Amino acid sequence: MIVFLYILAIILAWMIGTVSFSFVNVIAYRFPKQKKILKEHFKCDSCEMQLKPYETIPVFSYIFLKGRCRYCGEKLSVRDFVNEIAGGIIALLVFFRFGDVDDLSSAFILSSPIDIVVHFDIWKLLTLLTIFVFFCILDLVFLVDMDTMEIPNRFIIVMLYVAVVALLVVSGVSLIDHIIGALCISIPMLLIMYAIPGAFGGGDVKLSAAAGLIMGWQLTIIGFIIGLFAAGIYGIILLIRKKKGKKDHFAFGPFLCTGYMIATICGMDIIDAYMKFAAYIHG
Template sequence: METVLEVFLNIIIFLIGASIFSFLNVVIYRVPRKLSFVSGRSMCPQCGKNLKAIDMIPILNWIFLKGKCRFCKGKISIRYPLVELLGGIAAIASAYIYGYTLQTVLIFAFFGILTVTAFVDYDTMEIPNEFVVAALIIGVFAFFAFSDISFLSRLAGGVCVSLPMLLITFLIPGAFGGGDIKLMAACGLFLGWQLTLLSFFLAVLGGGAYGGWLLITKKKGRKEHFAFGPFLCAGMAAAVFIGTPIINWYAGFLI
């Protein structure tokens, strides 16, 4: 009976997470276009038809409609159900690690901010200040909700990566975007210095591999830039969920 209840709760948690990230899809689409995401009905971006509730069932609606708009049959990007799936998985992972607590809510909210930031930066090469402020607010709440990371560690997390990024940018103009620097400062308060350093290390690995692939395939030249924010966000997301085991594993080699 207990197992059945756990499965049911996980399904509910998954659906809540997928539904919230379905809304974040709206944010990802509207913010770069300077449209309000708190007013106005959801609509097909191609034909402009208002969507009904049945058209907005996370994941399943995209599958049933075979990735097409019910009205104009225009193609709907697979990004939409993938973001919703990501939200469901993030919700379950957060609840599994932190239980039914305020910590779970903050972790999930932080992951949501990272997701929106990553996709908007990928699309526009810009990180809106609103997302940085949202990350900062979550970071301030983390001071009170998480006791395993000290106050000083969080303060150090705010500068241990962002300050070197700023100095490097002064020396090499364009090395990092201002949004990247501000994002790492805000998120560092949430992560603490250890996870912040780890997330930046993972971002450099991922970004370096991606940059190398772009050069090899000649999709970009040596002096052309690509969005680094998605790699920072991916590194921080990984640090949140598996960062501590990675750090402990690495520390084992130093003992």
């Protein structure tokens, strides 16, 4: 019974993840073009044919349709497909990292529905949802910054709303840690931005402030280091392949978003591993 409920929870998390990131794909495509986001969700972007429900299932429709629209034969977006899979995996990671899996199974063994309601921890569910919404916005910033080299202010404002919810909902949060989180990366970035024009964009600074408010300073610093490291490797690869000159720019936002996601999921494990490593080195 427990195994069955476990599988059910995993399938549910996967579905929520893929559907949410599929919707993020739609917003990322339509928002910069100032198209209406909620209208005409289920149409082919190329031939505008109305899609049947089974042609809109994230991940599986792409596989089932072999990557092409059934009506006009136009290739479906590989990036959208990959992003949907990423959404499923991220939802599962959030579920296993922040959902109290033992609690979940014990809640299900309780006999009566009233028992389940009494034992159900609404705060844990809200924590889970808040973190997942944060990840959806990071994913949206990732895609839009990649396409347009800009991070719209509206995304940052939504992230600030999520930060307020996170401060209220997530337990064991010290307000000071999170306020320092908002400043510890954004202020140095701001100074570097003025000292070396073009080093960062204003959007990267605002993103780091809003994400830092949600994550607290430890995770924000780790996330930034991961992002910087990844962007550095990417820059070197571009230089080697001579696709860009030394003065050309690429969007830093996608690397920051990736770093902040990784840090939120496993930043504390990285700190622990580093501490153990440091202790080992010092004997």
